[in-house]
Amino acid sequence: MNATKQAQTPQPRPLPPAPSNMNEAWTTVVRRGGRKAQASLDPRLVPAAAAPQAMGRTVAGTKKKGRKPRKPRAPRSAAVVLELLPAAKEKGLTYGEVMAQARCSVDIDAIGVEGGIRVRHTANGARLLECPGADSGVAADKLATRLREILPDSQVVRIERPVRMAEIKVTGLDECATKVEVAAAIASQGNCALAQVKVGELRSCYSGTFTVWARCPVQAAILLATPPQGRPADSPGKLRVGWVIAHVQLQEARPWRCLRCFGTGHGLARCPSSVDRSGLCFRCGQPGHKAASCTAAAPHCVLCDAVKRRALF
Template sequence: MREVLNPEDVRVSRPVKTAEVRITGLDDSVTPEEVVVAVARSGECPPDRVRAGDIRTDATGLGVVWVRCPVASAKKIAVAGEVKVGWVAARVKLLQPRALRCFRCLEKGHVRAKCTSAADRSDLCYRCGQPGHKAAQCSAALNCCLCSAAGKPAGHRLGGGACGMPTSTAKKAGRGAPSLPG
């Protein structure tokens, strides 16, 4: 198809199941592009199949980046436990798959196209629950908008480990999960 169609008009691709890894211990001279090349080399996959986020600084002052790559490559570098990026042998951790999250109501278990909730929280910050900004630029106090609306303790980030919100009932009902006697 690539030979027949103009690549400027149409992108021909084939979906590949991916996994996410967190790479830590990067020095400040490393770029996301260098991380992509290093992961592709170590994971033995094409660089165009690897996506790296922004490199952020952790509490130790070293860089951390999330990388998405084909599952086989992610497993290969996770088993090795490290990947050489620039002058550093950075640590690699395979991350658990993320649950579905609706970008409209922010509940787990379904996507926007199947959302039946009356609440539209699409413009709220994941960190403080207030509209008008993103969590990356937020310095306000933590406040989970879902737990707050449910009357539960909300002094945490949306979807964080302390978040006690269950997955939406629409997803559970769609799976045909048996209900337990009350």
């Protein structure tokens, strides 16, 4: 009886024999001697030490082709938005007049805008003043400040300096790290204003460390997520928080989401949907609370639900 029981207990499967081609590669390379360069082109002939790295590279390459990651890129220009508010209409003020006033009062060359400004119209008719160049942020800041000085008060003309944001994941934080501390570290080491940094809730991981997601200007995110010199391109960047050196990874750009219908590709102001879901929780689809305070055990997608219902009836 004992013997049968023993026979029934599953035995660990014997490991397959170690691949022999690695050794073969070595011997082949050695045997061929002078033709090393040609031999290394054959994947079977790559020396054992180099093989895993080479394989990793090919895997990463094919992955990229299948589903291209939408990593945020640094903006090639910086913009200032000039918008006439309803009070301007009451006063009979037009964009033409305001733009003319701006042009004769602000010397853009003195501010440091090189190559002129491109003026475009936004969806709601406001003017988008684009300063070309990846490092034109400072000039755009100055332009916004000057426009606020010379144009009528903020109840009539709104001057905004929109900054493109990106999301980063900070891992490896210790238990004494706080949101405030992480935000301060991102601002000082990412070279951006503290007001532009938003840090989420810290979450504990299996390893006992903490992880947090944060939003900051794209340039800061790219700077922080850049691996230290000499490290592979896919390794994380570093962020010093307190005593700890945490890791920073740039997150994929998320699709533009409508706050009214939860659909993608358009904003609240131009929502074409007949359904208003703005009162529902984005995570579980129930009314009465928001996603940040959602206690539902599992997320529930209302968009998929609507598609299913349409298919049934």
